[in-house]
Each structure stands twice: as structure tokens, then as C-alpha cells.
Amino acid sequence: MRVLGFMTGTSLDAVDMAVLETDGEAIEAFGPAGERKLSEPVRDLLIEATLQALKWERGAPPPAVFEDAARAVAEEHLAAAEVFLAANELAWADLDLIGMHGQTVLHERPDDGAVGRTVQLGDAQWLADRTGVPVAFDFRSADMAAGGQAAPLAPIYHLARARSSGLQPPLAVLNVGGVANVTFWSGGEAISAFDTGPGNGMVDLLMQDRGAGRFDDKGRYASVGKVQEPVLRALLAHPYFEAPAPKSLDRYDFSLEPLAKCELEDAAATLVAFTAEAVRLGLELIGETPREVIVTGGGRHNPEIMKALTARLPCPVTAAEDHGWRGDAIEAEASAYLAARTLRGLPISFPKTTGVPQPMTGGRIARPNSEGASDA
Template sequence: MRVLGFMTGTSLDAVDMAVLETDGETIDAFGPAGERKLSDAVRKVVLAATEAARDWPRGTPEPEVFAQASAAIAKEHFEAAEAFLADHDLTWADIDLIGMHGQTVLHERPKDGQIGRTVQLGDAAWLAEETGVPVAFDFRSADVAAGGEGAPLAPVYHLARARASEMSPPIAVLNIGGVANVTLWSGVGELTAFDTGPGNGMIDLLVQARGAGRYDDKGNYASVGLVDEGLLRALLAHPYFDAPPPKSLDRYDFSLDPLEDLKLEDAAATLVAFTAEAVRMGFEKLATAPTMVVVCGGGRHNPEIMKALRERLKSQVVTAEEVDWRGDSIEAEAFAYLAARTARELPISFPATTGAPEPMKGGRIVTPTGKVKEEG
């Protein structure tokens, strides 16, 4: 089937879109890919929903702003896709299925015997009605309800993408978004995957808090800063790094408070080192060392992050483009692929990727008639 995948990351940068022709197992063709920057209005309501989610007690009604944000996110997806499809001489009639990840405003991992919580906003039913196309959505909830981490979900697609490129294991795919996560394809047994630590998220928040822009463009601030080694060691002493995989993070799990006394450039350099060193420590927990690490996500655009990774990792480190992958579109492609797997009732998460008790189907599909089909 021809599937349009959407992804909006915690960086609140853009709606990413990609078309795949796939049956949820093999990839027959890669269609067009693109993005549309989020409007300030949508970014504002998503930030309000994220703040509300952080203060949302369990067992209480969801914050009212969630519904407002869900509607705004769905409309942003629709408008982005209308222009995207037109640019590539496609219409909604050419699309068999939509995969919409939605906007994450809350992600809490299981702790002390309590299941986690995860919330991705986006009005899938409205999107199905507007487009006339079934929408697969809510990919994480079933995994979390079963006691899993609910993340990362892209590993099964990373495997399919590597196979489509005729790569040989052992290789790793490192996605650096707001949070960084790794998938190891060892060639034997199950995939291994987990969040290694912060990605771009803390650096973005730092730059924004200092009134210096939305992100550290090309690593300009970090490139002239000095790493505070004592503070770096303190950051790496967080108990998350001692926990065995699989494990997952929210971009707000680490505080910027310890960096308050550092000037912007030194704080940015220290956070770059934090991201890279957390990856190195995560790789030490892998049973098999990869020969190659393919880096995708926005972090690969930061030369300082790439430099730090190459200094710390023993494996060959390459960007997605160096192996002919579309580095800005991997996650949108992944949710197109996961949508196809949801439609075919195939597992999308696994014990060694999310800690789920068994391979989990997950996901739901809403049709243009408004009828929701539960999966898993």
C-alpha cells in the first residue's frame, strides 16, 4: 500500500512527511518526503499543553488545552500534507493509509512497579474525515499499558531500512532528536534498542532560555565553548545511565539548573559532551559492538555533536546521507511503515526494544466513517 507517514518531534520544529510503498515487512519504493515548519500559533498551544501535562496528576481529567492542541496539530498536518501532495502531483486518492505519530506532550517511563504514561496529541478522526483516508495513530499506548516503555518505536523500521540498503550486521542506527536513541541490529536474536540520553532537546532549551535563538545553529555556540568536566561527570551520575536497557526518556528528565553559572558557549559545549558521552556509555551496554553507526535526526546537522561522537565511539560514524538515507525523514518513514504493520496486525514493539512482555501489535486505525479499530 502507499502510506503517508507524519512525524512531529519534541523540538517543535516541523511536520515531517514521507511516502512509502510497503506491506509493513518489505519496502517496495520510497516516495517523496518533505517538511513544513510549525507555525508560531501551533508551537504556542503545544508548549501550553506540554506544561499542563507536566503538572497533570494521575487519575484526573486531562487538561482542557489537550483538545485545543489536538485540533491545531491535526489541522497543521492536513495543511502541510495538502501542499506537500500537490507539490508532488499526488492527491489524497493516491494514499491508501496515513500514519500519524502525533505530538508527544508527556512521556513517563515505568517506575517502582507503576506503569508509565505517554500522550501524543492529534485529532486522528478529524484528519480521516478531512482526507477520506484511514489514519493509524496512538502507536505507544498499548505497549505502555502492558508495562513497556512505549519507546523507541522506530527500531523495526531501522531494520527494514538497513535491509533495503543491503547492509550487513552488526550495525547501529542512532537517532538524535530531542532525545537520542539507538537501535542495534546484531544479526542474531532480537533487535536491541533504548534511549541513550539527551539529544538536541537540552541544547535547544538552553539556547531558548538564554534568548539566543531556537537552537545552536551548526553548533556555533558549542564550537567556541569549553566543557566543564566536573559538571559533565555530575550530569552523567544520573541513575538513568546505570539502568539496564530497554529504557526511555522524556526531554525534560534532565534539568538545565546545574548549568546556570556557565556562560552560554561553555554550557552548550558541556551539553554536546553530555549527549555524546551518554551515547558512548549506552554502547558499552550493547552485547555486540556495531561496525558502523548511522546517525539520523536533527543532531547530525550539529558538527560539534558529530565530532564528539566520532571522538568517543570506536565504530565508524556516518550520517544518514553518507549511506543514501534521507536523514530528515527517517521517523516519518518509520511511522508510515508502522501504520502498514498496524493495518496488517503485525507487531511494532518487542521485549528487547521497549521492555514489553511480548511482541506488541499496538496502534489504532480510525476510518473516515469515524469507526475506530483497536489493534493489539
């Protein structure tokens, strides 16, 4: 089937889009991929939704802004896709399915026996009705309700992508987004995964906090800074790094406070080292060294992050493009792949990727002109 996958990351940068032809098992063909930057009003609305989500007490009604933000996300997806499809001589009628991950505004992992909370905003029913195409969505909540971490979800796609490229295990795929996560393929169907630590998110927040822009473009600030080792050690003392896998993070789980006295350049360099060192610790946790680490996500565009990973990891580090992968589209492709699996009732999360007790199908389907979303 031909599936359009959407992804909007926690960097609040753009709507990523990719078309896959897949049955949720094999990847039959890669269609076009692209992105459209989020409009400023929608970005501001999502920032407000995120801030309110952080204050949202358990048992209280969801913040009212969630509904407005969910519709805005769907409208932004529709506008982005209509331009994208037209540019690639496609129409909605050419698609069998849409995968919409939605915008994450909250991710609280399970803690001391308490079930976690995760929220991805996006009005899937509205999008299905406007496009006439079924929309797979809500990929995480079933896993979380069953006691899993609900993240990361891309590992099953990473396995399919590696196989489609003829790569051999042991292999690691590292996604450096707002949070960094690793998928480790040890052979056969065996995959494990977890969030290693911060990706770009802390550097982005640092830049914004210091009034230096939204992100450290090409690592300009980090490249002239010096890693502050005592601060790095303080960051690495966080109990998350002692926790067993599978495990997951929210981009706000780490504080910028230890960096308060650092010059901007030194703070940026220290956070880059923090990202890389957290990945190194993650590979130690796996207990087996991969043949290579393939880096996807926005972090691979920061040369300082790539240098730090190369210097600190015990194996070769390559970018997605070195294998012919579309590094900026991997998560949108994964959304399309998860959508196909959801439609077919195939599992999308597993005990060694999210900690869920057994493989979980997850996801729901919003069908056009129906009364509401239904379980897949």
C-alpha cells in the same frame, strides 16, 4: 500499499512527511518526502500543552488544552500534506493509508512497578474524515499499558531500512532528536533499542532559556566553548545511566541547573559532550561494538555533535546520507511503516526494544466517516 507518514518531534519545529510503498515488512519503494514548519500559534499551543502535561497529576482529568491542541495538530498536518501532495502530483485518493504519530507532550516511563504514561496529541478521526483515508495512530499506549516503555518505536523500521540498503550487522542506528535513541542490530531478526540520553533537546532548552534563539545553529556556540568536566560528570551521575535496557526518557528528565554558572558557550559544549558520552555509555551497555553507527535526526546537522560522537565512540560514525538515506525523513518513514504494520496486525514493539513482555501489535485505525476510532 502507499502510505503517507507524519512525524512531529519534540523540538516543535516542523511537520515531517514521507511516502512509502510497503506491506509493513519489505520496503517496496520510497515516495517523496518533505516538511512544513509549524505555525507560531500551533507551536505556542503545543508548548502550553506540554507545560500543562508536566503538571498533570495521575487520576486527574486530562488538561483541557489537550483537545484544542489535538485538533490543531490534525489541522496542521492536513495543511502541510495538501501542499506537499500537490507539489508531488499526488492526491489523497492515491494513498491507501496515513500514519500519524502525533505530538508527544508527555512521556513518563514505568517506575517501581507503576505503569508509565505517554501522550501523543492529534485528532486522527478528524484527519481521516477530511482526507477520506484511514489513519493509523496511537502507536504507543498499548505498549505502555502492557508494562513497556513505549519507546523507542522506530527500531523495526531501522532494521527494514538497513536491510533495504544491503547493510550488514552488527550495526547501530542512532537517532539524535530531542532525546537520542539507538537501535542495535546484531543479526537476523535480533534488534535491541533504548534511549541513550539527551539529544538536541537540552541544547535547545539552554538556548531558549538564555535568550539565544531556539537552537544552536550549526553548533556555533558549542564550537567556541570548553567542556566543563565537573559539570559533565555531575550530569552523567544521573541514575538513568545505571539502569538496564530497555529504557526511555522524556526530554525534561534532565535539568539545566548544573549548568547555571557556566557561560553559554561552555554550557553548550558541555551538553554536546553529554549527548555523545551518553551514547558511548549506551554502546557499552549493549556489550558489542557495531561496525558503524549511522546517525539520523536533526542532531546530525550540528557538526559539534557529530565531532563529539566521532571522538568518543569506538567505531566509525556516519550520517544517514552516507548510505543514501533521507536523514530528515527517517521518523516520518517509520510512521508510515508502523502504520502499515498496524493495519496488518504485525507487531511494532518488542521485549528488547521497549521491555514489553511479548511482541505487541499496538496502534489503532481511524476510518473515514466512521463513528470513531477502532482497534486495528
